[in-house]
Amino acid sequence: MNIQRISAIFEKDIKDFMKNMMLLMMPLIPIVLALLYKQMSNGEEFPIYFLYLNVGIAYSSVTSTCMMTMMAEENEKKTLRGLIQSPASMVDILVGKSLVVGLITFVSLTVSLAIIGSDPLLNGKAILALILLFLFFLFLGIGIGLFSKSISATSAYTMPVMLLFGFTPILGSLQLDEDGIIMTITDTFPIMQAIELHEKSSWVPLGIIAGWVLAAALFMYICFKKTMTDD
Amino acid sequence: MTHFTINEEIMNSNDSLPPFTLLIEDGDTTAVYSDTEMQDELVKVLRNNGRFTVFDQQEGLYQRISVAANIAFFHKWFHCETPLPEILVLFELQNCAKKPLHKCTESEVRRIYYAKYFMSGVRPLIFHEPVHGADIRTINTFLHMLQKLKNSQIPVLILVSNMEHALLLGDIAYKLGGNGIQSLVVDEEDSSVEESTTPRAVTTTHFFKIPAKVDDKVILFDPLEIDYIESQDGKAMIMVNDSSYMLDSTLGEMEKKLEVYGFYRCHRSYIVNLQKVREIITWSKNAYSLRIDNNAQSTIPLSRTKIQDIQEKFSLK
Numbered sequence: 001m002n003i004q005r006i007s008a009i010f011e012k013d014i015k016d017f018m019k020n021m022m023l024l025m026m027p028l029i030p031i032v033l034a035l036l037y038k039q040m041s042n043g044e045e046f047p048i049y050f051l052y053l054n055v056g057i058a059y060s061s062v063t064s065t066c067m068m069t070m071m072a073e074e075n076e077k078k079t080l081r082g083l084i085q086s087p088a089s090m091v092d093i094l095v096g097k098s099l100v101v102g103l104i105t106f107v108s109l110t111v112s113l114a115i116i117g118s119d120p121l122l123n124g125k126a127i128l129a130l131i132l133l134f135l136f137f138l139f140l141g142i143g144i145g146l147f148s149k150s151i152s153a154t155s156a157y158t159m160p161v162m163l164l165f166g167f168t169p170i171l172g173s174l175q176l177d178e179d180g181i182i183m184t185i186t187d188t189f190p191i192m193q194a195i196e197l198h199e200k201s202s203w204v205p206l207g208i209i210a211g212w213v214l215a216a217a218l219f220m221y222i223c224f225k226k227t228m229t230d231d
Numbered sequence: 232m233t234h235f236t237i238n239e240e241i242m243n244s245n246d247s248l249p250p251f252t253l254l255i256e257d258g259d260t261t262a263v264y265s266d267t268e269m270q271d272e273l274v275k276v277l278r279n280n281g282r283f284t285v286f287d288q289q290e291g292l293y294q295r296i297s298v299a300a301n302i303a304f305f306h307k308w309f310h311c312e313t314p315l316p317e318i319l320v321l322f323e324l325q326n327c328a329k330k331p332l333h334k335c336t337e338s339e340v341r342r343i344y345y346a347k348y349f350m351s352g353v354r355p356l357i358f359h360e361p362v363h364g365a366d367i368r369t370i371n372t373f374l375h376m377l378q379k380l381k382n383s384q385i386p387v388l389i390l391v392s393n394m395e396h397a398l399l400l401g402d403i404a405y406k407l408g409g410n411g412i413q414s415l416v417v418d419e420e421d422s423s424v425e426e427s428t429t430p431r432a433v434t435t436t437h438f439f440k441i442p443a444k445v446d447d448k449v450i451l452f453d454p455l456e457i458d459y460i461e462s463q464d465g466k467a468m469i470m471v472n473d474s475s476y477m478l479d480s481t482l483g484e485m486e487k488k489l490e491v492y493g494f495y496r497c498h499r500s501y502i503v504n505l506q507k508v509r510e511i512i513t514w515s516k517n518a519y520s521l522r523i524d525n526n527a528q529s530t531i532p533l534s535r536t537k538i539q540d541i542q543e544k545f546s547l548k
Contacts, residue, residue: 004307004310011304012303079292
């Protein structure tokens with residue numbers, strides 16, 4: 001890792017982000033939704049799963065999507081040709097971009113949570129869960145970004161990530177059979193586990209989320225190896 | 232420091248390229264002129280077997296951010312020693328530094344590419360068609376850059392498909408053809424030409440046409456139609472309205488015949504029809520070119536030693 005290169009790509013991508021309307025819209029989604037919910041709730045307290053729905057939306061639409069779009073744009077326009085001489089410089093690029101995405105996500109999430117109330121999330125366990133969730137979505141975004149060749153292809157990849165992992169709490173309101181196979185599977189998804197963390201006092205949900213993070217990291221590693229050997 | 236060699240090892244039994252060895256000393260700028268097909272093969276070979284980076288301006292730049300932001304990014308990424316403002320001035324980008332890239336002209340974008348390659352720190356530098364279609368100012372910044380690279384003892388290889396560019400950019404210019412690689416500047420003028428006598432030309436001046444053989448026809452050209460004559464493989468090639476025709480005679484013989492019609496030997500490999508000269512271009516490294524008034528606006532090299540002569544002919548002095 002080379003700090004100078006990371007800061008070079010960080011500065012470049014922050015500037016690029018500010019000029020990119022498509023990416024600038026992304027952090028606004030959770031904030032606008034939070035404002036809407038606030039309007040509809042008439043001042044009542046939000047249930048826990050609602051807070052995590054917002055977290056899921058923020059992570060999937062900001063973290064994963066922005067990362068994928070940024071990587072896909074570099075791939076599509078071949079802007080990285082000539083910059084990457086070794087896998088190490090690729091890592092620099094990924095780290096630099098992750099910092100940008102991390103910063104934007106943090107701003108977007110803080111603002112939206114401040115709107116709908118963040119009190120239940122302000123304890124050690126919940127914050128740890130939030131960090132793990134961030135890593136999960138980040139790794140997922142990097143992995144997909146590495147192999148997606150164009151921005152238009154990215155929108156197709158975004159959908160499953162958003163629907164499956166971002167909007168999981170909504171599935172509970174679909175009136176599906178409580179013990180049905182779909183509910184059993186989706187109950188183990190990272191966001192659902194984070195909700196469960198508040199219902200139980202055990203650390204098991206955190207372990208399961210960590211498992212998801214590892215899986216995403218492995219996925220990212222495989223994609224990374226594949227792109228580095230392709231060139 | 233190391234030399235940079237292209238040899239059979241790198242070529243690795245490629246059928247489409249003739250076997251050749253090219254040694255580029257440090258601080259030498261070498262230009263290789265060939266047709267596009269052979270050039271593509273050579274680029275492929277250099278990339279795949281030689282693992283060289285070839286700069287062809289095909290990769291993208293960051294369109295949304297400004298010129299200065301682009302340059303600053305590359306500057307930091309490549310860990311370039313030259314200070315950033317100096318780079319901007321060297322490539323004449325100081326006036327458009329604040330402009331986002333998508334609003335820049337083609338020439339400005341091209342100068343950003345030059346700056347990127349200059350800062351990349353890759354040794355040797357291999358350029359593929361660096362000045363094709365560039366304007367005079369841009370070619371001049373490229374020449375400035377070559378001068379700077381030469382001063383830092385960095386070997387440079389330039390691949391072009393235009394002989395004039397090869398002669399202008401390279402200290403040493405080669406032609407890569409089906410039968411190998413040859414140095415472009417051939418001293419064919421002095422020895423053989425002097426012998427040919429003139430009386431024959433005098434008798435034919437009243438009715439004089441240049442015969443060029445195409446397949447089984449002989450086309451007769453009026454000398455005044457001809458834009459310029461180029462030497463290729465020791466044979467004269469006449470250029471008429473963007474098409475070229477091979478002649479049987481050498482450039483030296485043609486010079487003698489055509490002198491009376493206002494033709495002038497402006498370079499070892501070129502004879503120009505002075506009536507068709509539109510501009511005299513002065514390049515930064517004390518080199519000159521003539522721009523011809525034809526559709527292609529072709530430029531042809533003018534030797535340093537001949538500039539005086541030309542200026543007299545056009546009564547510029």
